[in-house]
Amino acid sequence: MLPLALRGQAQGATxxxxxxxIEGLSGPFANAGEAVFRNLLWAVERVNARGxxxxxxxxxxxxxxxxxxxxxxxxxxxxxRGALDDGASIVLQGNSSATAAVLSDAIDKHxxxxxxxxxxxxxxxxxxxxxxxxxxxxxxxxxxxHADMRLAALVEALQADRRVQRLYLIxxxxxFGQHVLRQARALVAQRRPDIEIxxxxxxxxxxxxDFMPYATKIKASGAQAVLTxxxxxxxxxxxxxxxxxxxxxxxxxxxxNALGTPxxxxxxxxxxxxxxxxxxxxxxxxxxxxLVRAFRRRFPAxxxxxxxxxxxxxxxxxxxAIERAGSTEAAAVARALEGLDSxxxxxxxHPARMRAADHQLQQPLVVSVMERAGSxxxxxxxEGSGFGFRTLRRFEAEAVAQPHACxxxxxx
Numbered sequence: 001m002l003p004l005a006l007r008g009q010a011q012g013a014t015x016x017x018x019x020x021x022i023e024g025l026s027g028p029f030a031n032a033g034e035a036v037f038r039n040l041l042w043a044v045e046r047v048n049a050r051g052x053x054x055x056x057x058x059x060x061x062x063x064x065x066x067x068x069x070x071x072x073x074x075x076x077x078x079x080x081r082g083a084l085d086d087g088a089s090i091v092l093q094g095n096s097s098a099t100a101a102v103l104s105d106a107i108d109k110h111x112x113x114x115x116x117x118x119x120x121x122x123x124x125x126x127x128x129x130x131x132x133x134x135x136x137x138x139x140x141x142x143x144x145x146h147a148d149m150r151l152a153a154l155v156e157a158l159q160a161d162r163r164v165q166r167l168y169l170i171x172x173x174x175x176f177g178q179h180v181l182r183q184a185r186a187l188v189a190q191r192r193p194d195i196e197i198x199x200x201x202x203x204x205x206x207x208x209x210d211f212m213p214y215a216t217k218i219k220a221s222g223a224q225a226v227l228t229x230x231x232x233x234x235x236x237x238x239x240x241x242x243x244x245x246x247x248x249x250x251x252x253x254x255x256x257n258a259l260g261t262p263x264x265x266x267x268x269x270x271x272x273x274x275x276x277x278x279x280x281x282x283x284x285x286x287x288x289x290x291l292v293r294a295f296r297r298r299f300p301a302x303x304x305x306x307x308x309x310x311x312x313x314x315x316x317x318x319x320x321a322i323e324r325a326g327s328t329e330a331a332a333v334a335r336a337l338e339g340l341d342s343x344x345x346x347x348x349x350h351p352a353r354m355r356a357a358d359h360q361l362q363q364p365l366v367v368s369v370m371e372r373a374g375s376x377x378x379x380x381x382x383e384g385s386g387f388g389f390r391t392l393r394r395f396e397a398e399a400v401a402q403p404h405a406c407x408x409x410x411x412x
Contacts, residue, residue: 015018016063017053019044019090020083022103023072026199029258032095032232033068035306036124040064043315047343053319055073056288056326062315070094071206080106084119089328090318093308094125095232096146097176101131104140107187111139111411112331124311129178129402132360136406138342139330141337141359145313147229147254148178149400150276151187153365154252157274157393158225159191164250168199170193170214172234180229180254183203198223203368204248206234215241218249227252236260248273249341258306263385270387273370278311279350280368280389281380287349292380299339302384310361314347331411351397358406365400367393 021040023033033190044062047053062372065086067079076099095101098271111118114326127147169179169184179225181200184349186194190286198221203214218226226249230238242249243265250272257263257275281292288303295307312333321336322328338356340347342363352363368389373381377390382393 005400007093012250014052014058015141016061017090017322018057018086018088019062019064019092020066020067020079020086022067022076022079022083022086022091022093023070023095024098024332025066025068025316027071028234029071029095029232031095033346035259035304036095037066037300038304038306038313040315041215042295043231043312045298047315047319052320055322055328063108063301063308064218065403069099071096075236076103077106084110084117087408088121089330091121092124092314093121094123097126097128097131097173098174100126101128101135101175103139104131104135107139108137115411118333120330122314124308126176128179130175130179130356131195132406136358136404138334138359139410141354141361143310143317143361145278145363145365145400146360147176148183148402150254150366151168151180152181152400152402153367153393153395154227154254154274155187155191157367157394158227158252161225161250164192164225165195166198166221166223166225167195168201168218168221168249169228170199170201170218170226170227170238171229172231173202174205177229179207184227198315203234208234208237211238211241212245215240215245215247215311218242219245219247223247223249225250227254227316229254231255232259236264239269239273240264248272254349256370257368260383262382262387265370266385269370270372271369274367274392275370275389276365276367277308278363278365280354280366280391281307281382282368282378282388282390283366284377284391285349289379293304305383309347310363313342313345313347313350313352316347317342318345345379353364353397355404358404358408364397366391367395381391 025033044064052059069076123142131145307314325332325336341353373388378388380387381395
């Protein structure tokens with residue numbers, strides 16, 4: 001059977017360039033995996049609508065296949081083997097830094113063993129900083145801001161909120177959540193030493209069904225703000241529990257602007273839920289607004305409303321790199337990606353550049369706050385909830401850039 005992004009194309013067409021999505025498409029974070037798939041499918045469809053990617057004298061379409069990791073690193077490795085057997089030359093993953101680390105190591109070993117079948121790993125949301133620092137790889141490229149970049153922007157917004165004197169930290173108990181809470185404690189102590197951290201708690205990843213005990217502790221602590229890197233269902237359940245216990249704490253989140261969170265907290269989130277990302281639907285500007293409208297025409301169901309610019313930019317930058325390399329060979333494409341900036345893509349209005357030294361995309365970040373749709377600065381809601389996000393602070397790429405400790409081996 002033809003991959004999803006190629007259905008309807010005539011048999012005998014030019015051999016496609018195969019992209020393999022390895023993601024949790026079942027289990028507690030299936031909604032996040034499916035949301036990613038829609039983004040990537042749309043990006044691939046748009047490239048193919050232009051005739052695909054030019055490689056030398058010919059154009060090759062992109063083909064996107066799905067591989068379910070079931071939220072498990074072991075299953076992700078099995079999915080990787082299947083993708084490689086199917087001829088994939090690009091691997092896409094992001095929902096779980098632990099899984100990203102396992103995949104990156106496995107791809108390094110595969111590329112060393114099979115230099116004629118090397119593949120690239122494009123990461124759209126696994127944000128553990130080690131992936132572009134101590135564990136960096138020539139074959140891995142990250143298109144999301146890493147955790148320390150996002151955290152710097154959030155804490156900058158927190159620093160300006162003088163009402164906050166008591167802060168609660170809560171996150172998922174794996175590499176990403178552990179890192180963010182550790183760094184948050186240090187950064188808050190540096191930027192706002194007057195803030196008392198009244199809670200610092202990790203919970204199992206994807207296994208908590210009832211967050212009421214956590215929410216009750218947060219309310220009892222007297223916290224005026226909660227900082228959390230939670231994502232997916234763990235975030236939606238946490239904010240719903242906080243609403244149910246009547247907490248009035250302001251929420252500083254990495255991902256509070258999607259996947260059911262605005263609807264879960266409802267009216268209680270107005271002016272209280274903050275999120276950080278490279279972009280949001282109400283950023284403004286004709287090009288940005290057109291992007292939102294086009295995505296909603298393609299996926300009109302409110303529950304499918306999950307658009308992230310970085311995933312669109314990732315596919316477009318890949319297409320440019322292949323064309324500039326004149327080849328689909330992994331090392332050639334990787335070298336073409338190094339130093340590439342967004343001006344060569346349809347997203348030139350979003351200034352971004354792939355730093356060659358560590359393969360970490362440098363781009364602006366925006367801290368936004370939840371408001372009622374239709375209020376000033378909020379023409380678009382999120383997931384049909386009636387609530388959207390308004391820009392609170394925008395940081396240029398230089399303001400959130402971080403030093404790196406990457407010393408990657410490079411192929412000959």
